[in-house]
Every structure is written in structure tokens, then in C-alpha cells.
Amino acid sequence: xxxxxxxxxxxxxxxxxxxxxxxxxxxxxxxxxxxxxxxxxxxxxxxxxxxxxxxxxxxxxxxxxxxxxxxxxxxxxxxxxxxxxxxxxxxxxxxxxxxxxxxxxxxxxxxxxxxxxxxxxxxxxxxxxxxxxxxxxxxxxxxxxxxxxxxxxxxxxxxxxxxxxxxxxxxxxxxxxxxxxxxxxxxxxxxxxxxxxxxxxxxxxxxxxxxxxxxxxxxxxxxxxxxxxxxxxxxxxxxxxxxxxxxxxxxxxxxxxxxxxxxxxxxxxxxxxxxxxxxxxxxxxxxxxxx
Numbered sequence: 001x002x003x004x005x006x007x008x009x010x011x012x013x014x015x016x017x018x019x020x021x022x023x024x025x026x027x028x029x030x031x032x033x034x035x036x037x038x039x040x041x042x043x044x045x046x047x048x049x050x051x052x053x054x055x056x057x058x059x060x061x062x063x064x065x066x067x068x069x070x071x072x073x074x075x076x077x078x079x080x081x082x083x084x085x086x087x088x089x090x091x092x093x094x095x096x097x098x099x100x101x102x103x104x105x106x107x108x109x110x111x112x113x114x115x116x117x118x119x120x121x122x123x124x125x126x127x128x129x130x131x132x133x134x135x136x137x138x139x140x141x142x143x144x145x146x147x148x149x150x151x152x153x154x155x156x157x158x159x160x161x162x163x164x165x166x167x168x169x170x171x172x173x174x175x176x177x178x179x180x181x182x183x184x185x186x187x188x189x190x191x192x193x194x195x196x197x198x199x200x201x202x203x204x205x206x207x208x209x210x211x212x213x214x215x216x217x218x219x220x221x222x223x224x225x226x227x228x229x230x231x232x233x234x235x236x237x238x239x240x241x242x243x244x245x246x247x248x249x250x251x252x253x254x255x256x257x258x259x260x261x262x263x264x265x266x267x268x269x270x271x272x273x274x275x276x277x278x279x280x281x282x283x284x285x286x287x288x289x290x291x
Contacts, residue, residue, distance in 0.1 A: 006099045016105050018065065018096065023162040027064050027096070029192070034108065036192065037071035044190040044212045044223035045156035046230075047072055051079035055086060059147070059154035059182055061140055061161065062170065063089035065100035066117050068158040070109045077110075077130070087133040088147060088154075089120070090140045097121040097135070140170055141255040144178040153184040159191035164198060164250060168262040171198055172252040176205035180226075189224040196241045196278075197266070198222065201249035203242075210234060237285050245270045246278040 008016035013032030020027065029036040050056055056076060060069050069087060076083050091097065098121050100106060106114040116133070120126045126133040136143045140161075157179055161170035169175070171193075183189060190212065191198065199209050199222055207224035210231030223231060234242075241247065248270050250262050257265075 006096065008103055008105065015067075015108065016103075018099070020162065023166045025162050025166055028067065033065075033067060034071065037067040038075075039213045040192045040221040041068045041158045041160070041190045042071045042075050044221070045072075045158075045188040047075050047156060048079050050155055051076040051083045053083065053155070055084045056156070057086045057152065057154045057184070058088070059152070059157045059179075060087065060089040061144070061157065061159050061179070063091040063135065064096050064160065066097050066106055066121070068160060070106055070113050070117060072156070072158075073113050073131070074109050081130075084129070085131050085133075087120075087131065088152060089133070089135045090143050090147075091135060091137055092139065094121070094135070094137055141175060141178075141252070144175065144182065145255070148178055148181045152182055153187070154182055155184050155187050157183055157187065157189040159189055159193075164193065164195055165263070166259075168250045168259050168266070169252060169257070171195075171201060172250045172255075172262065173201045173204045174252050174255055176201050176207070178255070180205045180207065183226070185226060187225065190221065191224075192221040194219050194222055194238070196244065196247035197249045199238075200242055200247040204249060211238065240281060240285075241278075243276060244278045244281045245273050245275045246281070248273060248275070 006018040009019055011017055011030050011033045013035045015034035017026050017028040017033040058072055069089060073085060076085060101118045101121050106117055116126055116131055120133045120135050124135045161167045164171040179189060202209050202224045208228035208231055209222055209224045211234055212221040212223050225231060248266055250266050252262050
């Protein structure tokens with residue numbers, strides 16, 4: 001394989017991740033890449049329980065190295081080997097999953113998961129009795145609209161782009177509305193981010209929200225669904241954070257604006273807002289670390 005520029009970086013749980021020079025961030029928490037996949041994506045979506053269904057549909061947004069999907073498949077089939085999984089994975093850069101495969105980074109998951117995900121990464125699709133998988137390449141703002149038109153309804157959505165300051169295109173109200181249209185009535189969406197802007201955008205898109213577990217020193221993530229029945233409650237600190245200027249969401253009215261335009265639009269809205277300054281909220285909660 002031609003040099004992709006992605007070199008494995010060891011994380012605290014012994015698993016590896018990549019660093020993106022383009023976005024200036026690692027693909028996973030350095031506190032534990034594999035642990036993050038399990039604690040911030042698979043467990044919040046309750047896939048061990050949902051595995052009792054005959055069919056589960058997964059939507060992996062920003063598939064990357066494939067860890068979230070691999071962790072999900074392992075948990076699902078450990079609980080019900082007969083559960084058929086229908087997977088749609090969205091990814092901009094196909095060299096990321098292909099390099100992860102070439103460097104054997106998925107080998108820690110049970111067979112046949114690494115082998116099947118290798119086929120998907122190279123052939124873009126896979127059909128077996130247990131797994132129907134498709135890797136859709138391109139700007140997720142475009143591929144999600146195509147998916148929504150197909151009436152795909154996910155039981156679990158993994159939202160794993162680079163952070164809002166680095167990749168605001170995939171954290172907007174409008175993008176989340178597309179995700180909501182692809183989420184089953186009893187489905188769940190999980191993300192590593194607890195940013196107030198992200199949580200507000202999820203609320204604006206029609207979701208209810210709760211907090212997920214911390215991974216190492218990282219802050220908790222967010223889980224969302226259309227009903228709050230079994231969602232973990234937000235802390236008072238988090239609730240107050242949603243009433244500050246930090247909660248003003250990113251917007252991309254036509255799902256095509258460049259990152260700089262989206263960031264500037266939000267900056268101007270924050271500048272004109274009458275909401276509490278985030279610095280005042282931070283000072284009030286300065287003795288607490290988690291959100």
C-alpha cells in the first residue's frame with residue numbers, strides 16, 4: 001500500500017489510533033481508543049440489549065478506522081450470534097480504514113469481524129448471512145441526504161467526526177436533522193462530544209439528550225433519542241451550560257457551506273446574543289471538571 005501518512009499511535013488502553021494532520025486531531029481519545037468505542041458509542045446505544053432483535057441497523061458517521069463498528073459487532077454477536085446486522089458507514093477518506101486494516105489494527109476483535117470489515121473497506125460492500133455492510137464515501141452532508149431518501153432507519157447512530165472547531169460541517173442543526181430522519185423511533189445516537197453547541201443542536205433537531213461515561217481524563221459524551229425515558233440525566237452544570245452563549249449551535253442552511261463560513265456565522269450570532277457569557281458560567285463552576 002502507498003504511504004497514507006497515517007502512523008499508529010499507542011493509546012492508554014493498549015490500542016492504537018491515527019493522527020490527522022489535516023484536522024490537527026487524533027481519531028480517538030489517547031486515553032483509550034478501543035475503550036472509547038465501547039463506552040461512548042456501543043454501551044450508550046444499548047446494543048447488548050438490542051441484540052435480541054432479529055435485525056439491527058447501524059449508521060456509523062465518520063467510520064474512520066472502524067473501531068466503533070467493530071466494537072458494536074462484537075457486542076451484538078456475543079449476545080446473539082443470530083442477529084443480522086445491516087450497516088451503513090459514512091467516510092470521507094477511504095485510506096483511513098484501509099490503512100487500519102493494512103496495519104492490523106482491527107485484529108484485536110473476534111473473527112470474522114476484522115476479515116469482513118477488510119472486505120467492506122476494500123470493496124465498499126459486503127453481504128453475508130450475519131452482516132450486510134456498505135461503506136459510502138464522500139462528504140457526509142451529501143451521503144446522509146441520499147441515505148435519508150432510502151428510508152433507512154437506524155437502531156443506533158455513531159456520530160464521530162473531528163471536533164466542532166475543526167469540522168463544524170458535521171455538527172450543525174441541519175446535519176442533525178438529517179440524522180434524525182435516519183433514526184428509528186426507538187433508536188439512539190451516541191457521540192463523544194458534550195459541547196453545549198452540539199447538545200443544543202441535537203435538541204433543535206428533535207432529540208432528547210443525556211450524558212455518557214468519561215473515558216480517562218476526557219469529558220463525558222452525549223446520548224440522544226426521541227424519548228427521555230431511559231436516558232441518563234444531565235447534571236445541573238450541564239443544564240446551565242445550555243443557557244449560555246456556548247450553546248449557540250452551528251448552522252449550515254443548505255448543507256454545503258465551508259467550515260470557515262459556518263464558524264463565522266456562529267461567532268456573529270454569539271456576539272449579538274443576550275445569553276449569559278460562557279466565561280461567567282465557567283467561573284461559577286470552576287471547581288468542577290466534568291460537563
